[in-house]
Amino acid sequence: MTQIVQAEHVFKSYNANPKLEMKHLLQWTGQRFSGRQRLSGASRYTYVLNDVSFEMEQCDSLGIIGNNGAGKTTLCRLLASISLPTKGRIRVEGRVSSLIALGAGFHPELSGLENVYLNCSIMGLSRKQTASRVEQIVQFAELGEHIDVAVKRYSSGMLARLGFSVAVHLDPEIILIDEVLAVGDYGFQVKCLAAIREFMQRGTVVFISHDLGAVERLCKRVLWLDQGQVKGYGPSPDVISQYVAAQQRVIAAPAQESNEAPVGPEQTVLREVFDESIGVHDVETCDARGAVQSEFQMCDTLVVRCSLTASKPTRDLRIVIGLVDVESQAIVTAANNQMLEHPDAFVGQTRIECRFPNILLRPRSYGVYVGISNAKALMPLYTWRDTHARFFITGAKPEPRLHYSPPQSDLTFTPGVEMRYLSVNEGG
Amino acid sequence: MSTVSPVFEAVDNRLVQRGSGYLAQAIRYRAFFAYWIRRSLAVRYRQTSFGWAWAVFEPLWSSLIYIVVFSFIVRVNTGPVPYPLFIILNVVLWNYFNRIVARSTTSITSNVDLLSKVQFPREFLPLGICAESATDLAIGLVITGSVFAYYHFLPPAIAPLAVFALLVETVLALGIAFYLAALTAIVRDLLIVIPLVLQLLFFLSPVIYPITSVPVFVNRFYFLNPLTAIFASYQETLLYGQFGHWKELLGTGAFAVVLLISGYQVFKRLEWQFADLL
DSSP: OOEEEEEEEEEEETTSOGGGOHHHHHHHHHHHHHOOOOOTTSSOOOEEEEEEEEEEETTOEEEEEESTTSSHHHHHHHHTTSSOOSEEEEEEESOEEEEOSTTTTOOTTSBHHHHHHHHHHHTTOOHHHHHHHHHHHHHHHTOGGGGGSBGGGOOHHHHHHHHHHHHHHTOOSEEEEESOGGGSOHHHHHHHHHHHHHHTTTSEEEEEOSOHHHHHHHOSEEEEEETTEEEEEEEHHHHHHHHHHHHHHHHHHHHHOOSSSOOOGGGGEEEEESSTTEEEEEEEEEOTTSOBOSEEEETOOEEEEEEEEEEEEEOSEEEEEEEEETTOOEEEEEEOOHHHHOSSOEEEEEEEEEEEOSOOOOSSEEEEEEEEEETTTTEEEEEEEESSOOEEEEEEOSSSOOOOOTTSOSOOOOTTOEEEEEEEEEOO | OOSSOOEEEEETTEEOOOSSOHHHHHHHTHHHHHHHHHHHHHHHTTTSSSTTHHHHHHHHHHHHHHHHIIIIISOOOOTTSOHHHHHHHHHHHHHHHHHHHHHHHHHHHTTHHHHTTOOSOTTHHHHHHHHHHHHHHHHHHHHHHHHHHHTTOOOOTTGGGHHHHHHHHHHHHHHHHHHHHHHHHHOTTHHHHHHHHHHHHHHHSTTSSOGGGSOGGGHHHHTTSHHHHHHHHHHIIIIIOOOTTHHHHHHHHHHHHHHHHHHHHHHHHHHHHHHHHO
16 A cells, blocks of 8 residues: 655754854854854754654554644644655645644634635635535535634634634645644534544544543544654554543652752642641551552552541541542542441541552553542542542553443442541540 | 556655656645635735725835826926936836835745645745736726826837836746745845845836936946846837847846746755754
8 A cells, every 4th residue: 555644764953054044154154264263043943843754554543642842843844845844754745725723824814715716726726616615615614604804803713713724725735734623612623523533434534632622532543742852653543542541640750859858758749737636647558468659550558558647526427538639629539437326436547558550541641639528518628639640540551451432421339449547646 | 547557756855756747736736826826815905994095005105105206306308208208117117126126035944834834836835926926017007107198108119019117027037036935934144135236236226217317437347237128128119219238138137037947946946944944
């Protein structure tokens, strides 16, 4: 099968031609004569893309993911033949329709409809060919009477609608979509994804997005760029989970190791105190043998330990220990009833250990939540919550292999969670 | 749409041409060029209250200034030709050149949005400027025609020969435009330098004074300015009726053709830098 898109060891640098810049030339001559030190960075190569290679066949779909500034858009510009690779080879066969930025190729003063004509002509369509498509384009964009309004009055969502609508109706062989659908409303996004899926029957798609779910659902393969380098390239679920794991590690980093800034675990904890007499301290995550740990694999046993203090006798305490994701959404929670059933009021200090055996969590980073409340009065007394990740799941153990598909809920049933008290020191 | 898919191949900062050359590619995009020009014209005065009246007013205004200065304050001898007639013709023809050259410097830099996001033959930007200026010229020539009628001035029989001068002027302006459009994207200083150079050229060329008023001893150097031959030819063919400088015009024409061809090559070589530099 012929390769529609080929990228072989592609490098791209935006300051590859410092000689071309008069300013640098003048600087250079100035330095020659004044004998001063060379200004740093004047001619240093920085690669926006660093040795990127991949191939695509017809009807292939490639997702490009990576952090901001990783080189995704630069790669897209190369594929759209807007700029050339500094080193390496790029070959694209077929008519490319690209959605590189909102309102690209639109003239702000012209109306939506006039811009449809303009855009179609940019893509090489004759007036007659355009006229036969205009109806479809306008219909798909669903802009109503706004189609006759100057584009400068459009919202970003409207621009995305019009841009996408033109792009898919140009009948291209390759379509490049660079993170423009995100501004569309939900209904339009669904419609766009359906249109892309339909297009994939006959054409090739390069899809850049931070919506990893959409990338995984749409693309067969994913290219993960990190500072211009290929960090991962392969089947979508694999690369995406690698990417997510790495990202989560970065999010977890400030809580894990703080070299200079005092962003230790205690600093990233949000406490809400409703009753001054209650306290939660020394929250730790440990492995099955009780060693403090912050990295777990799927199906490991995770133990959350903490100590609870009460300076005055308190009845009907209810303790909830939960695992939360980075957005502070509870993923797994365990609540005890033993304390509640305890006939006496609790005072002093106790160690609490909550065991989550066989944790079925996606490879991401998580925090811990400890909530103390009065079970009878349904009153919160004290909550303790990580605002940064405390531990992360690195991936599944080799056996058994678990496959997760993102559309499913994050909520995971964890059977057999047990919570017990190690010791209760009755205080005065 | 063609059935053969276009191929884009680039190796080590160079485009690997496949089959069709620059011109063939440009022709493939002709619908866009037509639309592009129509759109530039449509948008031009869209936000103004007086619209296209400005296109008429602009050349009249500058001509009026020269008429006041050079027929009342400093007297310029234009022989049998009324000075207002002389000036409006020359100013309209000068504006044509001036607009192409001046606007070409910004043709790349002011279309960053398009250049960095859409692929199309980049030469359409300076070419569009040229077409736009040609529209202004057409309006200017209508105005000039009415001034001719007002003075009951009948152009000499050799007037149609002015077409050659116009052709040379267009080729020259376009050649310069290609160079400037490409170089300004790289050396922004040209944005400031070019208007200054144009101002100098305006006074160095026989625009507001007749070629006959130039002392003979500077003539040799004077014709090093390619605009001299062009404007001398305009004056001779359209006003005075003896085409004395046709040799110089031919020389300038040859120079203009070389400039246009080399300018286009330079432009096409540098066009890949535009999206990266802007």
